[in-house]
Amino acid sequence: MKIVFKMFEDIRKKFPVYEKNPDLIFLDTAASALKPYDMIDAINNCYSYEYANVHRGLYSLSSKLTKKFEDVRVKVGNFISSKSYENIIFTKSATEGINLVVEKFSEKYLSEGDEVIISYLEHHANIVPWHMAAQKYKFKVIPIELTNNSEIDYADFKNKITSRTKFISLTHISNVTGSLTDFDIVKEIIKNLNIPLMIDGCQFVAHSELNVTDLDCDFYVFSGHKLYGPSGIGVLYMKERWFDDLDPYQGGGSMIDNVDIQQTNYAKGFQKFEAGTPPIAEVIGLEASIEFVTSLNLKKIFIHEKELHDYTLDKLKNINNLNVYGNGLNKGAIISFNISDIHANDLAMILDQKNVAIRTGHHCAQPLMKYLNITFSARASFGVYNNKNDVDLFIDSLVEAKKFLT
Numbered sequence: 001m002k003i004v005f006k007m008f009e010d011i012r013k014k015f016p017v018y019e020k021n022p023d024l025i026f027l028d029t030a031a032s033a034l035k036p037y038d039m040i041d042a043i044n045n046c047y048s049y050e051y052a053n054v055h056r057g058l059y060s061l062s063s064k065l066t067k068k069f070e071d072v073r074v075k076v077g078n079f080i081s082s083k084s085y086e087n088i089i090f091t092k093s094a095t096e097g098i099n100l101v102v103e104k105f106s107e108k109y110l111s112e113g114d115e116v117i118i119s120y121l122e123h124h125a126n127i128v129p130w131h132m133a134a135q136k137y138k139f140k141v142i143p144i145e146l147t148n149n150s151e152i153d154y155a156d157f158k159n160k161i162t163s164r165t166k167f168i169s170l171t172h173i174s175n176v177t178g179s180l181t182d183f184d185i186v187k188e189i190i191k192n193l194n195i196p197l198m199i200d201g202c203q204f205v206a207h208s209e210l211n212v213t214d215l216d217c218d219f220y221v222f223s224g225h226k227l228y229g230p231s232g233i234g235v236l237y238m239k240e241r242w243f244d245d246l247d248p249y250q251g252g253g254s255m256i257d258n259v260d261i262q263q264t265n266y267a268k269g270f271q272k273f274e275a276g277t278p279p280i281a282e283v284i285g286l287e288a289s290i291e292f293v294t295s296l297n298l299k300k301i302f303i304h305e306k307e308l309h310d311y312t313l314d315k316l317k318n319i320n321n322l323n324v325y326g327n328g329l330n331k332g333a334i335i336s337f338n339i340s341d342i343h344a345n346d347l348a349m350i351l352d353q354k355n356v357a358i359r360t361g362h363h364c365a366q367p368l369m370k371y372l373n374i375t376f377s378a379r380a381s382f383g384v385y386n387n388k389n390d391v392d393l394f395i396d397s398l399v400e401a402k403k404f405l406t
Contacts, residue, residue, distance in 0.1 A: 014037055016035075018385070024355055026390075032225045033227065035228060035230075036288075038288045039289045039292060050284075051065065069284070071287075088237060089274060090270075094221040095234070098126055100273065107247070108245070108247070111137055111139065115162065116139060119152050120143050120145070120146050121152065123363075123364050126169055126198075127367060158189050170186065171203070172200060175203050175364070176336050178309075180328075206293060208299075220236075224286045228383075233285070253277070255272050312380065312382075334380075336379045347378055348378060354400075361377075363379060
C-alpha cells in the first residue's frame with residue numbers, strides 16, 4: 001500500500017519559482033535544490049534589518065546577530081545528532097570542508113607508503129583533493145571495487161585494508177547511481193582498527209535523518225545548497241580529538257588567540273578552523289532550510305522520495321534500449337540512465353522544451369563513468385516538491401524525445 005502525505009500536495013506554494021513557472025518539472029535536486037520562501041526571506045531579513053559583522057562587536061546589532069549566528073551552530077549540531085555544537089565548523093562549501101581535512105591530515109600523518117581508501121562512487125570533491133595531497137606527500141589512493149549493482153563491494157573493501165591504511169573517505173550516497181553506503185558494515189569492518197573515517201553527506205542530508213554519533217565517523221561534510229539552503233555555506237563535523245590535533249587550514253582574523261610580530265597562538269575548538277569573516281547571512285539561511293526540512297519530517301521525506309524513485313523506475317522499464325546505472329536495493333532518489341544511440345545532451349535539450357529539467361554529463365564523477373564504461377549519462381533526481389504527475393510528464397516527454405531522435 002502506497003503512503004501519501006498530504007503535506008507534499010501543496011508544497012510548491014512554498015517555492016517562488018513555481019509562482020513564475022508553475023509547469024516546471026524540476027528533476028535536478030542532486031545538483032542543487034530549489035529554494036523555499038522561508039529561506040530566502042531569512043537571508044533578505046538578515047541583510048535588510050539585522051546585518052552587522054559578528055563576534056567581538058559590543059553594540060546591540062552585532063551582539064544580537066552574533067547570538068543568532070551561534071544559535072545556528074547549536075541547531076546544526078542537533079540536526080545531525082552531534083554530541084555537541086562545538087563539533088560544528090562552518091565552511092564555504094562541502095568541498096572546502098573536504099579539502100581542509102585532506103590537507104591538514106595528510107600534512108601531519110601521511111607519507112610515502114601510506115594508503116588512503118576511497119571508492120569509485122566518489123564525487124571529484126572526494127577524489128581530487130586526495131590526488132593533490134598524494135602528489136605532495138607521496139602516499140597512495142586505493143579505490144574500492146563495486147558490485148554489479150554499482151554498490152560498494154564490502155568484501156573488496158575489507159581486503160583493501162592493510163597496516164598501511166591510514167584514512168578512509170567515502171560518500172554516503174552516490175550522486176550518480178544513488179547507491180547508499182552501508183556504514184553499519186563499514187563500522188564493523190574497521191572496528192578497533194583506529195582508522196579515521198570521513199563521510200561526504202551532500203546527497204544524504206536533505207533526504208533522510210542523520211546521526212553522526214551513531215555513524216561514529218571522525219568527519220562528516222555537507223553543503224547548504226543541496227539542503228534547500230543558500231550556496232556559499234557548508235558544514236564540517238569534526239570529532240573532538242581532531243581539534244587540537246590538526247593545524248589551522250587558513251590564517252587570518254577570528255582563528256587566533258593572540259598574535260605577536262613573530263608568532264601566532266591559535267584559538268581553540270571550531271574557531272581555529274574559521275578564519276576571516278564568516279558567511280553570516282548564509283548561516284542564517286541554513287537555519288531556515290534546516291527548519292524547513294525538519295518541519296516536513298525527514299522520515300516522511302525519505303518515504304515520499306522513495307515512492308517517486310520506485311514509481312519512475314517502473315515506468316522506465318517500459319522504454320526500450322534504456323539502461324539504468326545502479327540497481328541496488330539501498331538507494332537514494334537519484335536515477336542515472338542512457339538510451340542507446342542517443343546523446344544525453346540531445347535528450348536534455350528536447351526535454352527542456354517540455355519544461356522538464358534534468359542533468360547530463362559526467363556529474364563530477366569521471367572515475368565512476370569510466371568504471372561503468374560510459375562517458376556521460378542523463379540523471380533525474382527528486383526533491384520534496386516533486387510528485388507522480390512530474391514523473392508521468394517526464395516519462396511522456398522522454399518517450400517523445402526518443403521517437404524524435406531515433
